[in-house]
Amino acid sequence: MDLFEYQGKQFFGSFDIPVSAGEAVTTVEDAVAAAERLNTYPVVVKAQVQVGGRGKAGGIKLANDADEVRTFATDIIGMDIKGHTVNVVWIEVASDIAEEYYASFTLDRAKKSHLGMLSAEGGVEIETVAEENPDAIAKIWIDPVDGLDEATLREWVAAANLNPDATEGAVDILGKLYTAYVDGDADLVEINPLILKPTGEVHALDAKVTLDNNAGFRHEWAAYEATQERDEREEAAHEAGLEYVGLEGSVGIIANGAGLAMSTLDVVNQAGGSPANFLDVGGGADADKFVAALTILDNDPRVKSILINIFGGITRGEEVANGIIEALGRIDLAHPMVVRLDGTNADEGREILKPHLGDTLQMESTMLSAAAKAVELAAARA
Structure with a gap:
């Protein structure tokens, strides 16, 4: 969940980070x-x-x-x-500014550590700094178990070549920023610019915060949730309890599990197509979820075909198949759909689908062949 700047500053303020x-x-x-x-x-x-x-x-x-x-x-x-x-x-x-810095914490999944980035070149996009002068970014990796101590903070500030006048204030704010990141269940906290005032104070002039939706049960985030910007597709998915991100392609994607959904997007690209969305129906296989998911995709003018990619685990293949068939009986689908079903009881599920196959519902045995068929169908309707 991405916060607006003013909400990010309210969030920072709750951790005693100085903001305007x-x-x-x-x-x-x-x-x-x-x-x-x-x-x-x-x-x-x-x-x-x-x-x-x-x-x-x-x-x-x-x-x-x-x-x-x-x-x-x-x-x-x-x-x-x-x-x-x-x-x-x-x-x-308004704030008087002597110097502008950049500071952030996020997760480095590859290293299974928190990543802190600090630069004396603030006020511009960090991507620009990374491209034009990567040595200007001081990075640290923090073991979530060990946390971040003051000695490491001071070494980090020194490595970033911040003005010595900013050292004490920067160490204080960075320590609080890390606490906000961890205790606040954030995926990203960023201050750009972090400013040094002529008076020597260090101050957060901007705030970019992304919160982990999965941690919402631990917090009072209703006010943040109420202001989230969603298009019609995203709002419908949110109301249905579906994990959805709208994209710009023509192949609608439905998968169970975030990892499989991401892989499906990649395979559609590999097959020469472009995904219209990320949509994870989760572990359930009931018809209501498929009705909601199919309705969202079918109402998207970008979508020309739909690819359902399911790998059964706890969710069994025959449950998925029955959910799809019931959903098709409840909505008038305008776009052709390709199903790839594998995993637990997949054979049973495919047998249930076979009598219903035709122009609207098609089935493929592999992820790549299903993606290729969905791309082909989308291209024919472009």
Whole structure:
């Protein structure tokens, strides 16, 4: 779950990370009132969208008085930034900046460790820094069992060549940022820029936070959940309890298990096609799940064919087959569908499907052949 900047700052604030005072508002008049309540100028009017490039798009403006707040808020609210409509603006006390840094924690799955990245070159996308000057990024890998101690933090700050005036503040914030990352069940916490003020204070000027949805039961995240941006497909999947990510291709994907779903996307690409989505129906095989999944894909104008790739484990093949057949009886599917069924009781499942095979429902024995057939069908309907 990706948070907006203002939510990320609220999240950071709960771990005592210093952030700028501000208010999130949805109207021009509320923007002016928020600036007045902050009782100091200049303030920054910042578009709240979950995409980069806000500044270049005109979504971040420095306002010196109430009239400028009104003008900028009028311009920014409703603005389209890379396909995202600005519905919320963050009115924030402006900060004096001496230097800008970058800091983040995320998971390095390959090394089974947490990864910390710190750079004296902040204020720009870290991908740009990594490409143009990779030595400018100091990295550390943290064993989740051992955690992160102060000595390691100080070595890390020194390795990143931060201004010595920033050392104490950076060590303090980075320690708190790691705590926020671990205790807050985040997949990513990023501050860009992390600033050094002329007064010597170190401060989080921006906040990018991605939370682990699987840990939601441990937290009160209802307010974050309520503001999530989803298109119609994603909203329908969310309401049905399906793990779904919309893509831009023409082959709709249904699989059981995230790993198999990801592999299916890769095989569709290998077969010369392009996946329209990631959709994991999980361990259940009931008709309701297949109805929900098939309805989402069938209503997607990008989708030209559907590939169902199931590997039975606890879920048995005949249950999957019966769920598919019942689902087809409840919806009028507009696109051809290819099923690959393997694993527990797969033979029984395939026997159940055989009498129903035809133009709408086709079956293949391997993942690659099923992907190739789905790609072929999508191409014929393009």
